[in-house]
Amino acid sequence: MDPRTRLALLFCVGLLAVSLDRPASLGLLCLLCALPLLALRVPPIWWLRGGLAIGAVVWGTVLSQGLFYRALPRLPLLEVGPITIWREGVFWGLIQSLRFVATLLAGLAVATSTPPDRLYAALRRLRVPFELAFLAATALRTVPDTGRTLMAVRAARAQRGRPVWQRSPWAWLRLELSMLRPVVAEALRTARSLAESLDSRGFDPSSPRSSGRPLKLAAWEWPVLGAAIALTLGAVGMRLLFVLYSSEVLYIPSLRPLYGFVRQWL
Numbered sequence: 001m002d003p004r005t006r007l008a009l010l011f012c013v014g015l016l017a018v019s020l021d022r023p024a025s026l027g028l029l030c031l032l033c034a035l036p037l038l039a040l041r042v043p044p045i046w047w048l049r050g051g052l053a054i055g056a057v058v059w060g061t062v063l064s065q066g067l068f069y070r071a072l073p074r075l076p077l078l079e080v081g082p083i084t085i086w087r088e089g090v091f092w093g094l095i096q097s098l099r100f101v102a103t104l105l106a107g108l109a110v111a112t113s114t115p116p117d118r119l120y121a122a123l124r125r126l127r128v129p130f131e132l133a134f135l136a137a138t139a140l141r142t143v144p145d146t147g148r149t150l151m152a153v154r155a156a157r158a159q160r161g162r163p164v165w166q167r168s169p170w171a172w173l174r175l176e177l178s179m180l181r182p183v184v185a186e187a188l189r190t191a192r193s194l195a196e197s198l199d200s201r202g203f204d205p206s207s208p209r210s211s212g213r214p215l216k217l218a219a220w221e222w223p224v225l226g227a228a229i230a231l232t233l234g235a236v237g238m239r240l241l242f243v244l245y246s247s248e249v250l251y252i253p254s255l256r257p258l259y260g261f262v263r264q265w266l
Contacts (some may be wrong), residue, residue, distance in 0.1 A: 003122035013106040026098035033105035065093030116141040
């Protein structure tokens with residue numbers, strides 16, 4: 001798939017994540033965003049780690065919103081002494097977390113399936129300024145190296161002390177923060193080496209450049225891209241009409257079935 005198509009689909013996912021406001025529709029969007037990762041044959045251990053991270057994000061967002069929800073009306077879902085978890089807060093927290101998960105999965109799919117040079121070429125063809133395109137491609141190139149450094153640091157720590165879960169929560173937190181120091185130091189060292197390499201080669205961002213592999217959309221990508229854009233614009237348009245209706249700005253009687261559909265599903 002052409003990297004421009006991937007970026008366009010990622011942009012559509014971002015718009016849908018903002019426009020949709022129901023757990024069912026956002027959950028379906030999350031499943032669609034996870035399908036490309038299945039095709040990439042991600043190792044099972046990373047699925048486990050990713051599932052735990054996503055579960056922690058959803059749980060933390062739902063719990064925090066359920067505890068500190070202040071809008072009215074609100075109904076208690078669970079009361080434990082002075083602590084009250086509000087039903088509307090849990091619902092709102094679930095929506096916010098699913099939005100984050102959908103965009104995260106889509107971004108991971110694009111990042112893991114798109115080489116940095118192809119991402120740079122796509123951004124340049126989309127008229128993105130050179131500095132931003134180069135920054136995005138360079139950042140994507142350093143992500144695997146940073147991940148390998150983090151895993152090496154954790155493996156070294158595992159050989160030097162007792163397991164993390166045998167420590168107190170505060171000791172575990174201090175240990176996790178301390179393990180970030182060598183990762184940050186290695187990232188700074190890599191950035192300095194890259195800057196020195198570019199400077200020694202006389203890098204000039206204003207000089208013209210050509211690509212040995214020009215980008216070209218396949219015939220089947222056009223209908224896929226058109227369908228995704230049409231679906232996204234349709235969802236955004238229906239959501240906008242519903243917001244105008246619910247805000248008492250614009251009401252069209254003939255659109256009552258559309259208002260009901262948006263209220264129920266979007």
